[in-house]
Amino acid sequence: MEFFLQIIANSLVLGTQVLFLALSLYLIKAVSKIEHVALGAIATACGYGFYQGLLIGSNVMALLFSLVVAFTFGYLSFLLLEKFYKNKEPLLGLIVSLSMGLLIEAMIAIVFKSSSKSLIEGILPIVDVMGVKFTLPGVYTLAIGFVLALAAFVLVNKTPIGRTLRSVSENSSLVSSLGINQLKIRKSVYIISSVIAGIVGVLAAMNTSLTPNMGFNLTITAFIALFVGGSSDIKGTIVASFLLSLIPEFLINYAPSSFEFTNSYRMFFVFALALIILSFKPRGIFSKNIRQS
Amino acid sequence: MTKKSILKIENLHVQLGQRMINQDISLEVFDGEIVGIVGPNGCGKTTFFNAISGFAPIDTGLVSINGLEVNNLSPSKRAKQGLARGFQNVGVFKEMTLEENLIMAVENALELPMYWMFSSKHKQKVDKLVNKALKDVELLEHKNSLAGVLSGGQLRLLEMAKLNLSNANLLLIDEPTAGVSPVLRNQLADSIKQLSQKHGKTIVIIEHDLKFLFSLVDRVIVLVDGKKYMEGKPKEVQNDKRLKEVYFG
Amino acid sequence: MGYLFTVLTRFFWATVQGVAGQLSVSMAGIFLLSLSVCFSFSAYSFAILSKNFEFSFWLTFILSLGLTSLLGFLFSYLYTKVSKDSFTVLALSSILGFDAFVKSFDGLTGGVLGISGILRPAFIGKLQSLVIFSGLIVGIVLVMHYLVVKSSLGRKIRAFKEHPVALESLGTSKNSVSRFVIIWGSVISGIAGVLELMRLQFLDPSFGGIPNLILFVSIAILALKPKLSSVVLASMFVVFVPEIISFLNFPSQFVGHLRTIFYCVLLIFLVRQVSGKFTISKREI
Numbered sequence: 001m002e003f004f005l006q007i008i009a010n011s012l013v014l015g016t017q018v019l020f021l022a023l024s025l026y027l028i029k030a031v032s033k034i035e036h037v038a039l040g041a042i043a044t045a046c047g048y049g050f051y052q053g054l055l056i057g058s059n060v061m062a063l064l065f066s067l068v069v070a071f072t073f074g075y076l077s078f079l080l081l082e083k084f085y086k087n088k089e090p091l092l093g094l095i096v097s098l099s100m101g102l103l104i105e106a107m108i109a110i111v112f113k114s115s116s117k118s119l120i121e122g123i124l125p126i127v128d129v130m131g132v133k134f135t136l137p138g139v140y141t142l143a144i145g146f147v148l149a150l151a152a153f154v155l156v157n158k159t160p161i162g163r164t165l166r167s168v169s170e171n172s173s174l175v176s177s178l179g180i181n182q183l184k185i186r187k188s189v190y191i192i193s194s195v196i197a198g199i200v201g202v203l204a205a206m207n208t209s210l211t212p213n214m215g216f217n218l219t220i221t222a223f224i225a226l227f228v229g230g231s232s233d234i235k236g237t238i239v240a241s242f243l244l245s246l247i248p249e250f251l252i253n254y255a256p257s258s259f260e261f262t263n264s265y266r267m268f269f270v271f272a273l274a275l276i277i278l279s280f281k282p283r284g285i286f287s288k289n290i291r292q293s
Numbered sequence: 294m295t296k297k298s299i300l301k302i303e304n305l306h307v308q309l310g311q312r313m314i315n316q317d318i319s320l321e322v323f324d325g326e327i328v329g330i331v332g333p334n335g336c337g338k339t340t341f342f343n344a345i346s347g348f349a350p351i352d353t354g355l356v357s358i359n360g361l362e363v364n365n366l367s368p369s370k371r372a373k374q375g376l377a378r379g380f381q382n383v384g385v386f387k388e389m390t391l392e393e394n395l396i397m398a399v400e401n402a403l404e405l406p407m408y409w410m411f412s413s414k415h416k417q418k419v420d421k422l423v424n425k426a427l428k429d430v431e432l433l434e435h436k437n438s439l440a441g442v443l444s445g446g447q448l449r450l451l452e453m454a455k456l457n458l459s460n461a462n463l464l465l466i467d468e469p470t471a472g473v474s475p476v477l478r479n480q481l482a483d484s485i486k487q488l489s490q491k492h493g494k495t496i497v498i499i500e501h502d503l504k505f506l507f508s509l510v511d512r513v514i515v516l517v518d519g520k521k522y523m524e525g526k527p528k529e530v531q532n533d534k535r536l537k538e539v540y541f542g
Numbered sequence: 543m544g545y546l547f548t549v550l551t552r553f554f555w556a557t558v559q560g561v562a563g564q565l566s567v568s569m570a571g572i573f574l575l576s577l578s579v580c581f582s583f584s585a586y587s588f589a590i591l592s593k594n595f596e597f598s599f600w601l602t603f604i605l606s607l608g609l610t611s612l613l614g615f616l617f618s619y620l621y622t623k624v625s626k627d628s629f630t631v632l633a634l635s636s637i638l639g640f641d642a643f644v645k646s647f648d649g650l651t652g653g654v655l656g657i658s659g660i661l662r663p664a665f666i667g668k669l670q671s672l673v674i675f676s677g678l679i680v681g682i683v684l685v686m687h688y689l690v691v692k693s694s695l696g697r698k699i700r701a702f703k704e705h706p707v708a709l710e711s712l713g714t715s716k717n718s719v720s721r722f723v724i725i726w727g728s729v730i731s732g733i734a735g736v737l738e739l740m741r742l743q744f745l746d747p748s749f750g751g752i753p754n755l756i757l758f759v760s761i762a763i764l765a766l767k768p769k770l771s772s773v774v775l776a777s778m779f780v781v782f783v784p785e786i787i788s789f790l791n792f793p794s795q796f797v798g799h800l801r802t803i804f805y806c807v808l809l810i811f812l813v814r815q816v817s818g819k820f821t822i823s824k825r826e827i
Contacts, residue, residue, distance in 0.1 A: 279620070
């Protein structure tokens, strides 16, 4: 029973990390219809910013560094994807974002080298909750993730801000004609998404270690969660983020002994799951049929 | 002599999402007829065409083209049964030349072999057909230009030329005068008349320009809220008070 | 000379991969990001077949391409089932999925250590012969691509990208067009994978992957016009320019990342240049 609960706990932490990135992807997709794959690299960059801040001074310096990195890359993403790249074909935007992400990872590898770095030296502090063990960064992840998911759900679905976000990507000229500065909204969303990605970058790095391409796997999982959940449905994104962490975790730990699934099978399971779900529900698990115009 | 039924629709229902777009529409179009479909915006005219041509799923009801039930056929298979379609947003490939656009219609119509462009016999036949079709719509001089450079009206004429070259005997034309100047409208009307009188096509047209439509068609069907509101000859429909209510309130 | 031959073989397989990219991305508007998976899959199939069976080179080659075409068929089925965006995501994530598969099923694939000692047949034993062989294969692929581009099939592929509904209304099934593009593109990528495998004679999970993805996407976007010359010139640019750049005196830490940086910067600028001329296949009416 304890083992079962521990699996759930680990999946919850991983699922929350995926959720952070999926929410960031969701927000950007909501305003500009682009799949901003570079968010994973931005998360990694913020992790390295935090690391650099720790090397120089204190935790406060580290937080400041990672915030500056998040703001900078958020703004750069906005400039690149909204201003420099003018075509509104979202799939080309994906290519631009992917290139940006790879560039960021290459730069990180050049500056910091490819070897892994630790944000917390020694053994991670453990919190025991009724026999289930969480690392301290894991607890922070869950707490912040819960608040963030709730806030995002309420904001997007229940407030005028959410309506405005969605209308900006549909028809930005119309939004402007209503007196709303749609560029300012997009810029804010890019920066906020980068900050959210940065949070997961730092927390994930605390939980494991920092490597230049640690963000890519997480981004792809988040990406898949976004589509499996239904890219226009935040509730679906939240559920899918946890499903895509829980099911592979169970498969790896509870498969019959003849199968011997290791952690390296994780992405394979995520991909297979996505294939199965999207084949039956092409628009996501909570999708409704809509009229194509 | 009884005329051959080209298009038969029985109790058609089309539902998209939670909304019933077309409800219980029955209609029969005979060989050589030009039938017009009118109705206010959002009454389901284009969805009706989509259901006939296979681009919208049919809930219940039957669609037969040239005597064959086509409910379970894909759009491309329905096209092979003798149906050709014009689109509201012009079904022309703007990144291809006018010649290439018409060649695509001819290839499907004549079922040419894949290697036909290497055979001078086939090439000559295709060239002749394409040149004649372009000449008929006064677009021969733009033969090697990309279709994207044409005006809205010229694109419509190109679409008419394409429909002419298809071997379809049933044409569905969706709002042909949308975005077309008054001058070109006359040319368009002549083009449609030629398709019917000279080439024997059976035509169903959706149109908002009632004057344009009534000068062309044998019969008019009025759709309101997805249902068939009335049907009759142009003069009858034109004088009917109910039509005026529908359009002008 | 060895360096020149190496670069030439790289140019040849990049051209083949570029043909697959041009066919799917530029002509058909299908973001077939899984082409790099097909590239790797074909190479792994060849390596596994040659290690475990005593088939001749040509039989192994054909079998590996056959298996790759099956993979292409799976992707083509998926393309007709899911939305455009979902397909792109799945195609991109298939790279990671395949990487995980290769690392996990180590009994078959050698895992992280890969498969070594893949022998070339005697007629391409030397690098020079391999260059000539690769050149011939590229020539054949280019001729076949020319025939596709110039034929009615090429027109249908371009029509599919621009207005698939109008294409259907002319009597051509859009699913059959997408199926052809995806399967044929996968097979061509498979050919490129085997050519590169013949040069390296070694395989590991890093074969293909994201670097291959950005390479063929760069070529596809450079070679936007459906012409053979554009693919060949694009491949030349994408392969030779990084080689020239590598002769400049960059600090050592840049060396392993130069190609990635070059492709990414190139892509960002390329996409801006062509963005007005690029339309992706729209599948909804």
